[in-house]
Each structure stands twice: as structure tokens, then as C-alpha cells.
Amino acid sequence: MLTLLTAMYLVVRSASAQAEPIRVLVTGAAGQIAYSLLFSIAKGDVFGKDQPIILVLLDIPPMLPVLDGVVMELQDCALPLLREVIPTDKVEVGFKNLDAAILVGSMPRKEGMERKDLLKANVAIFKSQGAALEKYAKKTVKVLVVGNPANTNCLIASKSAPSIPKENFSCLTRLDHNRASAQVAMRVGVSTGDVKNVIIWGNHSSTQYPDVNHALINLDGEEVCAYDAVKDDSWLKGNFITTVQQRGAEVIKARKLSSAMSAAKAICDHMRDIWFGTSDGEFVSMGVYSTGNSYGVPDDLMYSFPVMIKNKSWKVVDGLSINDFSRAKMDATAAELIEERDTALAFLGV
Missing domain, CATH: 3.90.110.10 (Lactate dehydrogenase/glycoside hydrolase, family 4, C-terminal)
Structure with a gap:
């Protein structure tokens, strides 16, 4: 029995070792949603138990020190599927050759802010992220928009990446x-x-x-x-x-x-x-x-x-x-x- 179990383990491990890592971006990566999300992605709950992952973590410059702490924690989890973690505040790094993009980061609604004010701030953010997808990501990338107002942010991102099929974009409901x-x-x-x-x-x-x-x-x-x-x-x-x-x-x-x-x-x-x-x-x-x-x-x-x-x-x-x-x-x-x-x-x- 031990021999059989060992053989099965080696087969699974070999398959994992041979699979090409996929490149997954999470924006707003120093935030609280990402903190709950990254572990599940890195341990195989999302893209499969035999799929190696390169995690790309994008956030704004003031959040980079926090992001360093998140990277240390991911390293300390010792997750076999996690091949690399790339923290960055640069879109040319964050959006390069992506297989999947999870756009969590957005301007949060603040006290006294009307919905149209929130929309105006986020239109600019998701226009630029759509343009970055267009310029740097794979045309097969699957894009999930989480940041609110998610539906309209997703539409603006898709319009800003015209060479990526609109079917590749979705928002979280x-x-x-x-x-x-x-x-x-x-x-x-x-x-x-x-x-x-x-x-x-x-x-x-x-x-x-x-x-x-x-x-x-x-x-x-x-x-x-x-x-x-x-x-x-x-x-x-x-x-x-x-x-x-x-x-x-x-x-x-x-x-x-x-x-x-x-x-x-x-x-x-x-x-x-x-x-x-x-x-x-x-x-x-x-x-x-x-x-x-x-x-x-x-x-x-x-x-x-x-x-x-x-x-x-x-x-x-x-x-x-x-x-x-x-x-x-x-x-x-x-x-x-x-x-x-x-x-x-x-x-x-x-």
C-alpha cells in the first residue's frame, strides 16, 4: 500500500512539476479582500491542485510596504504550487503576459461622496487598466472585475482593451x-x-x-x-x-x-x-x-x-x-x- 501511495504521490508531483505556471494578477493586493483571497489561489483552490502559479500583486506606491508583508506571509506558507510572487506598482510589470486578471482594487466610496463621484474616479482607473491589458496581457486573458461599481468598471475596462474579446471580461455578482x-x-x-x-x-x-x-x-x-x-x-x-x-x-x-x-x-x-x-x-x-x-x-x-x-x-x-x-x-x-x-x-x- 505504501508503495502504491508513494507512486501516486510521485505521479501527481511530476505532473505539477511539468505544468507551465500560469500568471495571475490581483490588483489592490495589499487590501483586505486580497488578504483573504491570495492564500486560496496560491494553494490551488481556484486554478487546480496541479497548476503552478506566478502571483503578480499590484497596488499603489504608498501600499508597497504593506505588500512586502503580504509577500513574506505567502513565502512563509511554503505552498508547493506558488512558484513566484511579484509585488509591483508598475502596470508594465503587473499586466505582462497574464493568463488571469482579478481587478479588486478601486477607489472606495468615502463619506459625502455621491455615486457619480465614485464613478468618475473609477472610470479613470479602469480605463488605464483596460489599456494596460490591451498593451501587455495575453489576448486569451480572463478578466474578473471586483472593484465597484463593478459592472460599469468592467465595461470601461473591456472598451479600453478592444483586441481582447468582450467575452473574456466578467464582473463579480x-x-x-x-x-x-x-x-x-x-x-x-x-x-x-x-x-x-x-x-x-x-x-x-x-x-x-x-x-x-x-x-x-x-x-x-x-x-x-x-x-x-x-x-x-x-x-x-x-x-x-x-x-x-x-x-x-x-x-x-x-x-x-x-x-x-x-x-x-x-x-x-x-x-x-x-x-x-x-x-x-x-x-x-x-x-x-x-x-x-x-x-x-x-x-x-x-x-x-x-x-x-x-x-x-x-x-x-x-x-x-x-x-x-x-x-x-x-x-x-x-x-x-x-x-x-x-x-x-x-x-x-x-
């Missing part, structure tokens, strides 16, 4: 998806693993629409639609929706800091699904580029849809029935995204 799944699971008294196919439509903002009309819950080995399992339509159309929409604000109120651990987990879930695909019969929520062909959502928006993923390519799940309640919610969040997009493009003089 998986945290909202996970929140919705957890709320339903707690309500029914099951594990979150027993809940699938909730949907987050639209913007990662308070207008997002968490939809469980197509969600399924495993009850004693039988899949039951969420409405039948919950048996409380008023909750599903009321407090459930507002709880998911306002969850980030509630976390800030309680912690005095924004979501970090749960955001990092959602980033891992999102990127792992891009890399390895979704399970048969399951879909997840991602902010992706709308071409105007799905569910009446206008084109040229980064809008959260239900998607299935295979071979690192996503496809919107089409043909789901949309009732009048859902239609109104979906249209409202699309209207907000249109306003954000037009405001952002005006700031850029487009």
Missing part, C-alpha cells in the same frame, strides 16, 4: 448569488449545497434582482422548486430580495469594514467555474457583456445573467420564463446600468 443561496437554505433548513440555480439579474448594486423562480432545492433526495420549498411568497418577493440587495451595507454597519472573506470566497467560486466549468444542469450568476439578444436586456451593458460555462466560455441560459414581477425588476436594474454607462462614457468624452 457571485457574492450576491451566494448570499441569495444562503438565505434560501437557512429559510428552508438545508445546506447551501442543496440549493442551485438562483439568479442575480443586473447590476451589483441595490437594484440587483435576486430571483428564485428557477431555483431548485434538494429535499430528502427530491428536487423541489424554491417557491414550493419555502412556502412563503411574500418573503420571497419582499424581505428576501431586500436582504440580498442590502447585505453589503449591513456587513459594513456591523464590521465597520466591507465584506472581505465572503467576497474572496465568491471570487474563488467565479474564477474556478470559468476555469473548470459548471456542473451539468446548474447555472451561476455572472456579470457579462450583453449583446441585446437575451431576455430583452439592452446591448452594450455588463449585466448579470444566469450562465453555464464549458471550456472556459460562458453561455447565457436562454428560454427561462419571466413573469411580470421579474420583468419589472430586471428592467429597473438595466435602466440603472444604462445611466451608469452613459455617465461613465461622458466622463471619458465618448
Whole structure:
């Protein structure tokens, strides 16, 4: 038995040694989300247990001393898959030859700052990061935008990298998806693993629409639609929706800091699904580029849809029935995204 186990270990170790490292960028790398995220990436939870990683950590110059401490901790973890850690404040280093880019860093909203002020500051940041992707990254790079307002930041980054397919860009609504799944699971008294196919439509903002009309819950080995399992339509159309929409604000109120651990987990879930695909019969929520062909959502928006993923390519799940309640919610969040997009493009003089 020991001989067999030793042989299996050597095979796995050999495969790991032979695989080419992939180059993964995390921006805002000295921040609290990254602090919860980097360990999971480096130990293989995202890109695979046999995939060596080169981690590129980008942040602004004042954060470089903090970043040095993060690098030391990653080194001290002694993670076999982590081949190199590159801390930098230079885009030509940070964006070079990337396989994956996780754009966490953004200008945070400060007291007294209106949403349009936040948007103006971040438009400039994500225009420059999109331009850096265009100039330095691989054209196959998979880009996940986390920094808020994530949907519009993602759109601006994609427009600033015209030679990279828009399908390669996505923004994070998986945290909202996970929140919705957890709320339903707690309500029914099951594990979150027993809940699938909730949907987050639209913007990662308070207008997002968490939809469980197509969600399924495993009850004693039988899949039951969420409405039948919950048996409380008023909750599903009321407090459930507002709880998911306002969850980030509630976390800030309680912690005095924004979501970090749960955001990092959602980033891992999102990127792992891009890399390895979704399970048969399951879909997840991602902010992706709308071409105007799905569910009446206008084109040229980064809008959260239900998607299935295979071979690192996503496809919107089409043909789901949309009732009048859902239609109104979906249209409202699309209207907000249109306003954000037009405001952002005006700031850029487009």
C-alpha cells in the first residue's frame, strides 16, 4: 500500500512539476479582500491542485510596504504550487503576459461622496487598466472585475482593451448569488449545497434582482422548486430580495469594514467555474457583456445573467420564463446600468 501511495504521490508531483505556471494578477493586493483571497489561489483552490502559479500583486506606491508583508506571509506558507510572487506598482510589470486578471482594487466610496463621484474616479482607473491589458496581457486573458461599481468598471475596462474579446471580461455578482443561496437554505433548513440555480439579474448594486423562480432545492433526495420549498411568497418577493440587495451595507454597519472573506470566497467560486466549468444542469450568476439578444436586456451593458460555462466560455441560459414581477425588476436594474454607462462614457468624452 505504501508503495502504491508513494507512486501516486510521485505521479501527481511530476505532473505539477511539468505544468507551465500560469500568471495571475490581483490588483489592490495589499487590501483586505486580497488578504483573504491570495492564500486560496496560491494553494490551488481556484486554478487546480496541479497548476503552478506566478502571483503578480499590484497596488499603489504608498501600499508597497504593506505588500512586502503580504509577500513574506505567502513565502512563509511554503505552498508547493506558488512558484513566484511579484509585488509591483508598475502596470508594465503587473499586466505582462497574464493568463488571469482579478481587478479588486478601486477607489472606495468615502463619506459625502455621491455615486457619480465614485464613478468618475473609477472610470479613470479602469480605463488605464483596460489599456494596460490591451498593451501587455495575453489576448486569451480572463478578466474578473471586483472593484465597484463593478459592472460599469468592467465595461470601461473591456472598451479600453478592444483586441481582447468582450467575452473574456466578467464582473463579480457571485457574492450576491451566494448570499441569495444562503438565505434560501437557512429559510428552508438545508445546506447551501442543496440549493442551485438562483439568479442575480443586473447590476451589483441595490437594484440587483435576486430571483428564485428557477431555483431548485434538494429535499430528502427530491428536487423541489424554491417557491414550493419555502412556502412563503411574500418573503420571497419582499424581505428576501431586500436582504440580498442590502447585505453589503449591513456587513459594513456591523464590521465597520466591507465584506472581505465572503467576497474572496465568491471570487474563488467565479474564477474556478470559468476555469473548470459548471456542473451539468446548474447555472451561476455572472456579470457579462450583453449583446441585446437575451431576455430583452439592452446591448452594450455588463449585466448579470444566469450562465453555464464549458471550456472556459460562458453561455447565457436562454428560454427561462419571466413573469411580470421579474420583468419589472430586471428592467429597473438595466435602466440603472444604462445611466451608469452613459455617465461613465461622458466622463471619458465618448
